[in-house]
Amino acid sequence: MITRIFDLLENYRKNFPDKRDAFAKKEKDGWIPFSTEQYLTYSDYISYALLENGIEKNDCVITITNNRPEWNFVDMGLAQIGAVHVPLYPTINTKSYDYIILQCQPVAIFVANHVLYEKIAPLLNNHPSVKFVYSFEKIKSVAHWSRLLEIGEKAENKMQKELLAIKDSIQPDDLVTIIYTSGTTGNPKGVMLSHSNFISNVLASAASLNLDSSHKTLSFLPINHVYERMVNYQYQYKGISIYYAESMDTIGDNLRELKPHGFATVPRLLEKVYDKIMAKGKSQPFLKKAIFLWAVNLGQKYELNRANGWWYEFKLKIARKLVFSKWQEALGGNIKFMCSGGAPLQIRLERLFWAAGIPVQEGYGLTETSPIISANQNSYPNVRFGTVGPVLKGVEVKIAEDGEILVRGPNVMLGYYKNPELTKEVLEEDGWFHTGDIGCWEDERFLKITDRKKEMFKTSGGIYIAPQEIENRLKESPFIDQSIVCGEFKRFPSVIISPDFVFLKEYCRRKKIPFESADQIIYNQKIQVRIWKEIQKMNVNLDRPKKIKSFRLVPHVWTPETGELSPTLKLKRTVLKIKYQLIIEEIYS
Template identity: 35%
Template sequence: MENKNVHLSHLVFTQAKKYGDRPAMYFRDDNTKTWLPITWNESARQVRLIGKALISIDVKEGDRVGIFSQNMYEVIIADFANFAAKAASVPLYATSTAPQIEYIVNDAEIEYLFVGEQYQYDVAMEVQKTSKFIKKLIVIDPKVDLKGNKNAIRYSDLLLVGEKANNDAEIDRRLAKTSEDDLMNIIYTSGTTGTPKGVMLHQSNFTEAIRIHEERLAITTDNDTSMASLPLTHVFERTWDYFCLGHGVRVYINRSPAEIQTTILEVRPTLMCAVPRYWEKVYAAINAKIESTPKLMQLFFKWAISIGRKRNLNYKRFGKRTPPDLGTRYKFFAKPLFKMVHKAAGLENCKYFPCAGARLSDEINEFMHAIGINVCYGYGLTESTATVSCFFPENRDYVIGSIGRIMPNLQVKISEEGEILLKGKTITAGYYKRPDANKEAFTSDGWFKTGDAGYIDMDNNLYITDRIKDLFKTAGGKYIAPQLLEGIICDDKFVEQAAAIGNERKYVTMLIVPAFDILEPYAKEKGIKYESRADLIQNPEIVALYEDVIKNRTKELAKYEQIKKFTLLVKPFTMEQGHLTNTLKLKRKVINELFSKEIAAMYTED
């Protein structure tokens, strides 16, 4: 890192001295659809003022201050202001419900809570009414209706409190006391099983995380631009943005995940971390576009992709010289076509795009590299301060099927049971106030148990087979990896979501949510008439379509892994209905309970 071992409490101030009035971040004015800059000097000014204000309203050293908001530049300011006041930030997902917020507020004993828009304010206000902890809500969006709440203050007014506060000596004293032992974040896991646990991340974790990313991602410079597309609550985006800001990368704050397809066309960043779902949508969109062209053009696209696959995967990634005839075909035929595709998706400036958070199919991973999009695929956890392994950003030596090379100085081993175990300076000290969970999460000799099954190859590349807790056993005694099955089926353009069923059952079945944006035009083209989506998914031709999808997608699997029956669903799995965690992982127990009738019908004897 350019500013080696800079404590997060000092990062903004250090960068302001270096970059001054150069933009640090950009936010979008939705009225004018323009991106407005926040300079390093202005960022440092606001961090100091908010830090002073927090101290003046009685935030003490070691307090936990919550941030419940969608992505906004003020969220990053609040985060660093908490650090300046020597408090820990507790980020909460913007989509959280009142019971979820109440649990975290009580567990972390949060007295001061930053909130973003009206939804977050209304939820927080509901919790505040009965909370013995919340003293003040700090409201970021100026359009929020405070509804006469005397225990709420606007962000703009908090800046004024900081301006008037006569406590410069106190904030300077706190800044001077920073150490590697400071608790910086408590990030609550999404809780696919049981209640959420607060992962404690100290400065020492971030110091090491930034150091090893500096080594692995050495091609990153202050000429780069990054789009913050994932929630800042997510450890992936959070750690990535700390890394970017520490390198002077200009960070564009994407406020709503639903807007990313629009905003990426406006920003066209060189860097952006994303979850596999983003690339699944890009893949589907590109293929839909190809299929909409005349047959001759489709053949030309496929030819170009085959050239790109040979050149990029067989030669470039291994540093081999490309044969002259292949190089010519790539330069004059494939590359110009790929550039058009990149530009249409806002990806023409792509340097490397980190991707993690779930399984990215080999098919999509290989396709993106074939057309020249450098997806830097990896794996990590909240408990490991994000990255455990990832591809090299130089687009070399990656192995399709793996989740990348293990990060420098991180110890990884596989237990006798096949579980991935971790040890190193990026690994959490444990869960907040949960000695019981700590005892369960760590081995007796200090290795953190990831809960993921996998293996390591001779070149130190890591592979995951599945979540150990997600593995289920059929009545025949065969173990099934549901995420693998779901990934295979979800790779198809006609499938939006899927949930594999089969624990202690005779055979495997699946709940499938169709990709209606693809299915409905298909039905129209085929002359299939229907009155509603419920009517559409019962149509024999549509059922036959999905039978073919499953048959073709699973033909290489073992017989006991084959999906014998399936049910198409009208409505998607959502966080609001409790089907998904905040990081969009399936809550399998909930799904089995809520869809018990549909599941039972698939196991009725013929």
């Protein structure tokens, strides 16, 4: 029975002993697979080596790396000895690393490469708890992770009984990891999750995943994030091969090369895929362009369960053959599922991908809920466009009087690390967790998210504004990459927009508008008027007091690296409001 994370290893031994590509990574010479036997052996060797080095139960160990098979060997090696895995984003700043290291006092740190080592190296003198540093790639002055395999192999006879005793002592409710949220405001929060938090989520969600050990997936979302990490455990439970993308920039190439059967993603990446497809389709000769746009318009009217009738289905069959088959080829041609989470998915994209024969399953959850609370399935009647699906088996959800979503179940966190006061603010004594999200039910079964409780604000006229809903609609425009709605305690809502400069440059070329630079084009009167038209399209669907009355364009592209977005591509509202404080003041002056 699987009740602890490392029980997945025994599941491999029992059900998938001969699997040759449990994991794979891409290097210059091609894809390098790692078999079930290697996974089992390396995980044990890591455990033996860590014990030999004096690392004990409840000690914290940090990993800072991109997605790679070695992460799993360390993850399981730590879980088996009861150590606490603290995975961190490679993209966070030095200040955040310093804060986290100080709070969790790790005894060891694993880094991917010399770039990440150089980020943390200046901090190590201030943190005496760190006794060991290892790297996954070979770099000077740092022990390579393969050294642990050597130590573990030599220590096997000595440590085997001790490891078995430790594993037997570990309970499902024991702490297994601390996952630090990205911290859109203030310092990161350490979310404490147990073995049973993860495993309950894995078993409940795996039941609806229609893949098996003959299939393979591509992993590219950060594995240190709770979403991709849980999905990785889910794949392992079902024996699905996991191939790790080289980088976010190579996803398209990796999809076409591997032809995987599915992957987890976030809406922003699907939006980028859609934008590229649309740009390519609109650049076709007249006849092909007309057929392309006809298929897209048809797809945006798609309804589940053949609800549009036989004539629509006949036209859709033609559209799939002439146009949408090429979309499938662009994703490798074998996609059976895509699960999307982390932010709201535009309904038009949901309909369009389903129409193309590529089901997108939108789900909902938080780090504090390990993460899935609800999720759409990949077949009718367990899917509803515009919602985040039915609640996961074993999880309870209720809507509070103010509209906030409350959750209770085996997936709810143990609490925030070294922060009992904050834990009490969100976790009631009877187990109900306050998500901070506002939602409602559709047909008393499908959960729908309307906004973040903390992100909603009032204008000076007392009108509540849900910014996320407006921002998501604005992103449907090819002219708009990102936006932030402002106006708390002001007379009206306004918006600051970071345009999609790739699309804008092509648009300017077609319209013969000079495009010298981003700084120059945002002040062009024709561009200002064109983007205002896009805002007006969105305004049509809003009540009069909620309509956007003013906007400003900025010449900056918002990314996690430049600090405006979190690693999961969510807006850092506090950062943005500080950065554009003068612009906001000018709007309302």
